[in-house]
Amino acid sequence: MKIIIFTSNMIKSLPEITNSLGSEDERHLASPFMESADDHFRMLASIVEHSSDAIISKDLRGIIKSWNAGACQVFGYTEEEAVGRSITMLIPPDRQEEEQMILNRIYRGEAVKHFETIRVKKDGTLLPISLTISPVKNSKGGIIGASKIARDISDKVQLQQQLQEYAEKLKESNAHKDEFISIASHELKTPLSSIKAYLQLMERELKEEQHQQYVNRMLHHVEKVTRLVSELLDISRIQSGKLEFNFSEFDFAEFLSEGIDSVRQTSQTHQILVEGPLPELTLYADRHRLEQVLINLISNAIKYSPDADKVIVRAKKEAAQLLVSVQDFGIGIPDTEWKNVFSRFYRVAGLPAHIQGLGMGLYISNEIINGHRGKMWVESELGKGSTFYFSLPLP
Numbered sequence: 001m002k003i004i005i006f007t008s009n010m011i012k013s014l015p016e017i018t019n020s021l022g023s024e025d026e027r028h029l030a031s032p033f034m035e036s037a038d039d040h041f042r043m044l045a046s047i048v049e050h051s052s053d054a055i056i057s058k059d060l061r062g063i064i065k066s067w068n069a070g071a072c073q074v075f076g077y078t079e080e081e082a083v084g085r086s087i088t089m090l091i092p093p094d095r096q097e098e099e100q101m102i103l104n105r106i107y108r109g110e111a112v113k114h115f116e117t118i119r120v121k122k123d124g125t126l127l128p129i130s131l132t133i134s135p136v137k138n139s140k141g142g143i144i145g146a147s148k149i150a151r152d153i154s155d156k157v158q159l160q161q162q163l164q165e166y167a168e169k170l171k172e173s174n175a176h177k178d179e180f181i182s183i184a185s186h187e188l189k190t191p192l193s194s195i196k197a198y199l200q201l202m203e204r205e206l207k208e209e210q211h212q213q214y215v216n217r218m219l220h221h222v223e224k225v226t227r228l229v230s231e232l233l234d235i236s237r238i239q240s241g242k243l244e245f246n247f248s249e250f251d252f253a254e255f256l257s258e259g260i261d262s263v264r265q266t267s268q269t270h271q272i273l274v275e276g277p278l279p280e281l282t283l284y285a286d287r288h289r290l291e292q293v294l295i296n297l298i299s300n301a302i303k304y305s306p307d308a309d310k311v312i313v314r315a316k317k318e319a320a321q322l323l324v325s326v327q328d329f330g331i332g333i334p335d336t337e338w339k340n341v342f343s344r345f346y347r348v349a350g351l352p353a354h355i356q357g358l359g360m361g362l363y364i365s366n367e368i369i370n371g372h373r374g375k376m377w378v379e380s381e382l383g384k385g386s387t388f389y390f391s392l393p394l395p
Contacts, residue, residue, distance in 0.1 A: 054129075054150040057136060060106070062087045062099060065145065074129075074152055076122030087148075090119045092126065106135045106146045116153065128157040174239065188229045196222050220266065231360045235344065238367050245286040245371050252322065253278040255287060256315060259294040263302075270302045271310040279317040285392065289368045296361040297326040297388050305330025305385060320394050321374075327387040333380040341378060342366040365390075 048055050054071035058064050067082040075082075075090060082089075088099055098117060105112055112133040118126050129150045136145040199222065203215045237243040260272050283290075301311040308329040315324045333341060340346050345359040369376045369390045380386035 054148070056082075056087070056148045056150070057145055058087050058148070059145040060103065060143070062103065071150070074121075074127070074150060075119070081122075092118055092120050102131075102133055102146070106133065106143065109135050109143060111135070119150065128153050188225075192222060192226050192229065196226065223266075231364055234364045234367075235360055238364065243367060243371065245289060247284055247286055249282050249284050250287050252281050252283045252315070255283070255291065256294070256313070256324075259291045260298065260313060262291075263295055263298045267302055269309065270305070272298060273310055273312050275312050275314050276316065278315055279322070281317060281322070281394070283322070283392070284395070285372055286368075289371070293365040293368050293390065294324070294326075296365050297390075300361065300388075301326050301328035301330070301386075304328060308385070317394070318391075322392045322394055323389065324391075325387050325389045327385065329385040332382040332384055333378065333386055334382060335380070338378050338380065342376065362388075 048068050051068060051070045052073065054074040055066075055068045056064060056071050057066040064082050064085055064087055067077070067079045071082065072078055088096060091099055095118060102112055102115075112131060115131040115133070117129060117131060119129050121127050130153050132149045132151075134147050135143045136147055138144050196219065199215050199219050203212060203219070206212050206215060234243065256274070256278060260274065264272055298311055298313065305311070305328040310329070312327040313325070314327070315322065317323075342362050342365075343359075344363045346363070347359045366376045369392070372392050374390055374392040376388070376390045378386055378388050
């Protein structure tokens with residue numbers, strides 16, 4: 001019995017192949033297999049022919065052997081114009097080395113997948129394409145050529161360019177915004193400092209208690225505006241990479257007590273309790289910036305627990321780290337939002353209308369802790385409160 005091996009360049013019509021067999025028995029045995037193979041190759045040929053991608057085959061010298069309708073559409077050459085010519089006719093002069101790189105990989109039996117490059121159309125237009133190239137083997141497994149699928153990615157490249165342009169415009173816009181915030185913040189700080197100084201003078205001079213209360217309220221609001229201006233200035237510095245740190249050595253217990261006392265002077269609703277003995281250690285850090293973090297966490301704890309009457313501060317030395325936490329007994333944060341609370345201008349959804357803020361404090365605090373090579377995180381339960389932590393590495 002003869003053994004027939006079918007390849008894509010050997011397919012004939014079914015009668016011709018049948019007649020090439022010797023005996024009637026051989027034709028009877030081979031016919032169903034040939035019908036199946038013929039259908040299979042007809043299907044593959046139809047897919048290749050009707051694909052909108054360019055599907056090309058070439059030999060190991062780079063000579064084009066087949067050229068589908070998609071290739072005609074993509075590159076502009078007819079099948080008669082392309083077959084028999086070198087594939088290099090599609091490659092720009094400055095990319096000719098790509099063909100040798102591709103052939104080297106084909107010789108090794110390797111495929112090239114989704115290789116984005118530039119090719120030349122018949123009219124000279126440069127076309128961005130994505131190439132997928134696979135080795136073609138004969139019946140004995142020897143590599144005899146390569147098949148190429150080339151996809152036009154002009155739309156993708158154009159979209160990427162547009163996105164890049166939008167990103168550059170956004171970056172430029174953000175730079176102008178940050179510059180404006182920086183200038184405005186600097187300009188606001190001077191009159192605010194003057195207003196605060198005059199109010200403090202009035203507070204000392206006024207004798208009537210009622211008048212002193214008015215001045216205290218004004219001082220309180222001036223302090224809020226001053227803090228807002230400082231936060232805007234810090235955000236501008238963070239965005240431009242210019243948030244400065246002045247490191248020095250200081251006693252941690254003394255620093256913590258002073259920070260808590262500064263909040264106690266402005267809070268009449270909550271007790272700020274320090275739980276447990278404070279670790280005796282000397283920190284090397286930016287004292288002003290860490291105080292900013294501490295005050296922000298305690299102030300937030302008070303603001304977000306309007307129905308409670310206490311805030312608990314803890315600090316301990318754990319391995320080679322200092323761990324500080326501030327616990328409140330307020331409204332809490334859903335666990336789905338824990339990772340977002342340190343984002344710029346982020347505010348937890350569904351907050352009561354009387355709890356105001358721009359979502360800057362935690363973002364700035366997190367950046368300050370990052371600047372100290374530390375970490376910041378939160379644990380919370382709805383209706384029971386939140387605990388914010390930060391850790392600092394110790395030498």
